[in-house]
Amino acid sequence: MATKASRSAARVMMAPAVILLLGWMLVPLTLTLFFSFKKYLPLRGDKWQNGLEWVGFENYSRFLSSSSFWPAVTTTLIIVLGVLIITVCLGVLLALLLDQPMWGQGVVRILVIAPFFVMPTVSALVWKNMFMDPTNGLFAHLWRFFGAEPVAWLSEASLPSIVIIVSWQWLPFATLILLTAIQSLDSEQLEAAEMDGAPALKRFAYIILPHLGRAITIVILIQTIFLLSIFAEIFVTTGGAFGSRTLTYLIFQRVLESQNIGLGSAGGVYAIILANIVAIFLMRIVGKNLDT
Amino acid sequence: MGRITLSKVTKRFGDVEVIPPLDLEINEGEFVVFVGPSGCGKSTLLRLIAGLEDVSGGVISIDGQDATATPPAKRGLAMVFQSYALYPHMSVRKNIAFPLRMAGIDKAEQDRRIDNAAKVLNLTDYIDRRPGQLSGGQRQRVAIGRAIVREPAAFLFDEPLSNLDAALRVGMRLEISELHKRLATTMVYVTHDQVEAMTMADKIVVLRAGYIEQVGSPLELYRKPKNLFVAGFIGSPKMNLISGPEAAKHNATTIGIRPEHISVSATEGMWKGRVGVSEHLGSDTFFYVHDTGLGTEMTVRLSGEVEMKSGDTVYFTPDADKIHRFDDKGLRLE
Amino acid sequence: MARSVTSQRKLINTGLAWLIGLIIFFPILWTILTSFKTEAQAINDPPIFLFFDWTLENYAIVQERSDYMRFLWNSVIIAGVSTLLGVMIAVPAAWSMAFVPSKRTKDILLWMLSTKMLPAVGVLYPIYLIFIELGILDTRVGLIVVLMLVNLPIIVWMLYTYFKEIPGEILEAARMDGASLRSEILYVLTPMAVPGIASTLLLNFILAWNEAFWTLNLTAANAAPLTAFIASYSSPEGLFYAKLSAASTMAIAPILILGWFSQKQLVRGLTFGAVK
Structure with missing residues (x-):
């Protein structure tokens, strides 16, 4: 189905999407790269129109050596890993459960998926105020009911709190994808294993889990990309305080709050590199899938 | 048009x-x-x-x-x-x-x-x-x-x-x-x-x-x-192709004979072999003959229902004017 | 998996699944319930589940005090127009890649995907600056463009995977039947791909509706959609639980309903066809 005529038509029809995305990628990226080598403090009167002072790699080294950098990296890692572990483990269990025959499966599915459709600002705020508030939150009521001292979740245990909120948002995604993957498993394989005398636990370990391997990898990669850049959940709950400042949030503060554009841009370049490392693995898998 | x-x-x-x-x-x-x-x-x-x-x-x-x-x-x-x-x-x-x-x-x-x-x-x-x-x-x-x-x-x-x-x-x-x-x-x-x-x-x-x-x-x-x-492509079952001394007798590198152009007898014929599988289609019967001494297994097609036991020895003869001759490049010789 | 199971097992499964389902759903349920309480009942200890004085006054107050309709309208326009624009740009591109693949098709698809993975914060300032220079900071137009670009890779990918499932022979048949490229796309491809196009629209509308980085950073008073509206409840209004709940319920209700329809496509859309 390829003639010269159709190929040239194809190029024309692809052009708008390609050009737009190329612009969307290159223009800001170039600017970020440009600013990252400059001293650029708009609050102190720097204007890009007047030319900016070239500072070489100073922003890069300052970003790395600043006292907030390593804590931000640790925070990011804790949040990403915490959410990944929780969502993948619970997701597998939940997917296995939802795959079983039951009454009202459709309704349960909807209940489980619902959090994914809640906008991040709403879920962050609802959790923060209605559940985790130390005086009126539901958890505080519960703690008091058992005679315990209520926890000021977001200030005393900010990271676990954020991990809980974000896991609640992403568990549906993991569950749904893993459920889809389980349902694509040929039931004859399981029946054959059952005939061969494999008990349920072994069937899970030797057949279901390997079958899920690819789906789990995809869940991990996609979630990592999104989790690295979570923003609203922190913006609304702690505003980056109490040790909850992630790399993304740190860069956001440098750029928009303290308006140190050069420093923030250098941080942005680091973030882009970090995301690309994850992205490469994801693209490999997706790309392989394209060939089949 | x-x-x-x-x-x-x-x-x-x-x-x-x-x-x-x-x-x-x-x-x-x-x-x-x-x-x-x-x-x-x-x-x-x-x-x-x-x-x-x-x-x-x-x-x-x-x-x-x-x-x-x-x-x-x-x-x-x-x-x-x-x-x-x-x-x-x-x-x-x-x-x-x-x-x-x-x-x-x-x-x-x-x-x-x-x-x-x-x-x-x-x-x-x-x-x-x-x-x-x-x-x-x-x-x-x-x-x-x-x-x-x-x-x-x-x-x-x-x-x-x-x-x-x-x-x-x-x-x-x-x-x-x-x-x-x-x-x-x-x-x-x-x-x-x-x-x-x-x-x-x-x-x-x-x-x-x-x-x-x-x-x-x-x-x-x-x-x-x-x-x-x-x-080999046209005709079903495929034409039998024989090369070697038997083909040389006809001044060819390879000779071909279609399964339907072979007659069979229990007592005498040009070639001899042992019956292997036979397929009965009712209107036709196909035999696969082994140990022919021709360097290849032969397929024979007879019309109608013919009984033949696996392992029987048969004699079979090609229809002389229906033999196709091919040279060493595989091209037809007239 | 069609396997026969004793009804006792089924009963246990059902109970367990419903229990977990309700726990996961509980924050949403609780928000909806609270939105119908009075402020005093909302913070009552012990909490009241169902037996409170159901009231709609929170909804009225939220609408009155914060002009909820304006934010809603911004959300609808921004999510709707950006999605429609994206699909209009993506349909021809996806047609090209699905039916006239070349050696570079795969690279282009993966490259598009890679733009989706750029961390937004990395390009925040340049976009911010460009928006100021163009005078589109805090305008719907600006957000429409950004969200369209942000979701364009997903739209192209989803349409591509749907188009891929349509046998090329049918389009060739149309060509043999004398159809021009326009007729081929309009009368043959599009009607056949309606379910795919619809779910692409739906999922991307949801994603745009919930987008909370650009909407928070590029809007102030004028173009702020519901995400920013809710964020403004952070404090001190957030301590008025009933009103917070009413505002939240209004912000998520339309999407929860749309989401139920799109749950099947969600997987395909968000995994770029890698899991179907």
């Missing part, structure tokens, strides 16, 4: 030459079948004629006009695809109407042609159904209906029967042949099934790796295969 001429037509995909320079003349009203094993380029050749692929070189002309650069929509040809390629969101009527709609033919004429086609193809009862509600055979007929309403210069068929079961295939084969008789329009038909080729064609084009091995009527190909490939 409907004369197609290919001269020096070539097709390359990247560095791979799928069709080396090829000349072919398809005459008006002729039923031409392209046959060959999978990957021989027969479908590519058809798609070149259709205009769905560009030629890499050479000229395709339709009715004397150079159509090499004409887009498929403008060539005046109709095609029936292997998967039928019906529009699933349209009723049978809309499917058949589509080419007429695209050609801007007025509604009354559209209806006349559609009703006519539906009657000819026994589609009247299903005319308002969607393709999804039809059986394979019915879908095939809709695809043909969509092709005939356009009154094209020629019909192109790309393995149209390969998705049907055996019984339906025989029926549709007959219907297409009858359609050809009635319309007398040029038809170019691609198949890998030599039985379809033999039963339907006026002219068979045997292709291998993009090369035309032989062009001729079914019986020409059967009686005088130009080379070993055609000899």
